[in-house]
Amino acid sequence: MSDTNQPDNNICQERNFQQFFNKNATLLRNYLYYKFGDLNEVDDLVQDAFIKVWDNCSKVTKDSAKSYLFRIAINMSTSVLRHKTVKLKHQKEVISIQKDQTNESPEYLLQQKEFQEKLEKAIASLPDRQREVYLLNRIEQKTYKEIAELSGVSVKAIEKLISKALVKLRKEIENIR
Known part of the structure; x- marks a missing residue:
């Protein structure tokens, strides 16, 4: 098991995190864009995922950081999609209510x-x-x-x-x- 306190394995060090970011930001962005399609949302998700990794960097080794980053991003994306689904359902209900107020049988x-x-x-x-x-x-x-x-x-x-x-x-x- 790797020691997260070793300088070479610690992504909490700014230089190591910058290297991690440079190596994985475009890869994560492309993956999320392919999976979910909305480029504006993807950029926000990538940024938020890296912030979460930084906030939890003491718990993550360089070896596990990439999978941790992608898991965070996928979970956040899923939450966004669920939220969109709820919004869409709500919009349908509003439209349905509006239609109910028409003269349809x-x-x-x-x-x-x-x-x-x-x-x-x-x-x-x-x-x-x-x-x-x-x-x-x-x-x-x-x-x-x-x-x-x-x-x-x-x-x-x-x-x-x-x-x-x-x-x-x-x-x-x-x-x-």
């Missing part, structure tokens, strides 16, 4: 709610990669080209994933009826 509103539930269930059943690409396109409004660049694959591969997702969604929704 209760039957129509019930059918709409049931369809929304079917759609959400069908999206959740998609394989991870198809779901990710589908949501980037439909929710984030990213083009196939932007998704291909984010994913590091061809536009044709994205088209195929979207096509498969749409076919699977159609089948899932029809089976749920």
